[in-house]
Amino acid sequence: MRFGYRQRRRGATARRQHDTPGSSGAWKAVWRLPLRWLGVALALAAVGFGARFANEKLREPGAFPLRQVRIEGELRNLAEEDLQPVVRGYLGQNFFNADLDALHAALATNPWVEEIAVRRGWPDTIEIELRERIAFGYWGEREMVDVNGHRFQPTELRQPGPWPRLAGPDGHEKDLIGTYQQVHALLDPVGLKLVKLVQDERRAWWLTFDSGLEVYVGREQFERRLQRLARVYPRLLAAQAERIAVVDLRYVNGFAVRWKTGSPNPTAG
Known part of the structure; x- marks a missing residue:
C-alpha cells in the first residue's frame, strides 16, 4: 500500500510537473512580443528624454558662447572694420542658437559683397567666406x-x-x-x-x-x-x-x- 501510494503520488507529481511547463510556455508565448515592444518603447523614451535634456543644456544662453570670427577672402575695398559692427552682436551668443541666416542677410547688404557664406566653426567660431565685388x-x-x-x-x-x-x-x-x-x-x-x-x-x-x-x-x-x-x-x-x-x-x-x-x-x- 505504501509503495503503491508512493507510486500514485509520484504519478500525480509527474503529471503536475508536466502540466506546469506547458502553462508557463503558453504564458510566455502570449506576452513575449508585447514585453519586447514595451522594452523598446522604454528604451526609446529614455533616449528621447536624454537627447532632449542634452539639447536643452547645449542651448542654454550661457553655454558654448561664440568668441571669435574668421574671415576668408581677398579684401580690396572691404575691411574687417566694415564687418565688425554687424558681427559683434553675435559674439557671446550660444553656438547652436545664433541665427546665422540673419547674419548672412545683414552682411550681404554691403554693396562690396558679391557672394558670402556664413558657417559655424566648432567650438566657438563664426566663419565668414566672402567674394568682394571687382569694380x-x-x-x-x-x-x-x-x-x-x-x-x-x-x-x-x-x-x-x-x-x-x-x-x-x-x-x-x-x-x-x-x-x-x-x-x-x-x-x-x-x-x-x-x-x-x-x-x-x-x-x-x-x-x-x-x-x-x-x-x-x-x-x-x-x-x-x-x-x-x-x-x-x-x-x-x-x-x-x-x-x-x-x-x-x-x-x-x-x-x-x-x-x-x-x-x-x-x-x-
Missing part, C-alpha cells in the same frame, strides 16, 4: 559698375584709381564695358588714354581722353571711325593735341576739328 569704374555721377556689369553704390572706395567713367542707357552696362575695352586696346598705343565713355539717349558715342580731348563718334560705323582716328592722330593731330577741343568723326572720308578757342562742344548735325 570696373564709375557709372554716371554716383554709382559704380563692376566687371560683370552690375551697378552699385559703395559707401567707401579704398582701392586707388584712376577709374574710367561710363554712362549710358540702363541695361547697356556690359556693352559699355566691352566698348571701353575695345577703344582702349585700339587707341592707347597711339597715345590716347580713354578716361570717359558715354552713349547718349540717341545711342551716339562720346569719348574723352586724359588730355581733355573729346571725340564725337556718332551712332554708325563705330569701329571704322575709330580705326580712322587711330591712323590720323599720330600723323596729323598729336602735335596739336593740347589745342584741340573736339574731333568729330561723323564724316565719310574725314573728320572735323573744333579748336579750344572756339565753342567747347560741337553742335549736332
Whole structure:
C-alpha cells in the first residue's frame, strides 16, 4: 500500500510537473512580443528624454558662447572694420542658437559683397567666406559698375584709381564695358588714354581722353571711325593735341576739328 501510494503520488507529481511547463510556455508565448515592444518603447523614451535634456543644456544662453570670427577672402575695398559692427552682436551668443541666416542677410547688404557664406566653426567660431565685388569704374555721377556689369553704390572706395567713367542707357552696362575695352586696346598705343565713355539717349558715342580731348563718334560705323582716328592722330593731330577741343568723326572720308578757342562742344548735325 505504501509503495503503491508512493507510486500514485509520484504519478500525480509527474503529471503536475508536466502540466506546469506547458502553462508557463503558453504564458510566455502570449506576452513575449508585447514585453519586447514595451522594452523598446522604454528604451526609446529614455533616449528621447536624454537627447532632449542634452539639447536643452547645449542651448542654454550661457553655454558654448561664440568668441571669435574668421574671415576668408581677398579684401580690396572691404575691411574687417566694415564687418565688425554687424558681427559683434553675435559674439557671446550660444553656438547652436545664433541665427546665422540673419547674419548672412545683414552682411550681404554691403554693396562690396558679391557672394558670402556664413558657417559655424566648432567650438566657438563664426566663419565668414566672402567674394568682394571687382569694380570696373564709375557709372554716371554716383554709382559704380563692376566687371560683370552690375551697378552699385559703395559707401567707401579704398582701392586707388584712376577709374574710367561710363554712362549710358540702363541695361547697356556690359556693352559699355566691352566698348571701353575695345577703344582702349585700339587707341592707347597711339597715345590716347580713354578716361570717359558715354552713349547718349540717341545711342551716339562720346569719348574723352586724359588730355581733355573729346571725340564725337556718332551712332554708325563705330569701329571704322575709330580705326580712322587711330591712323590720323599720330600723323596729323598729336602735335596739336593740347589745342584741340573736339574731333568729330561723323564724316565719310574725314573728320572735323573744333579748336579750344572756339565753342567747347560741337553742335549736332
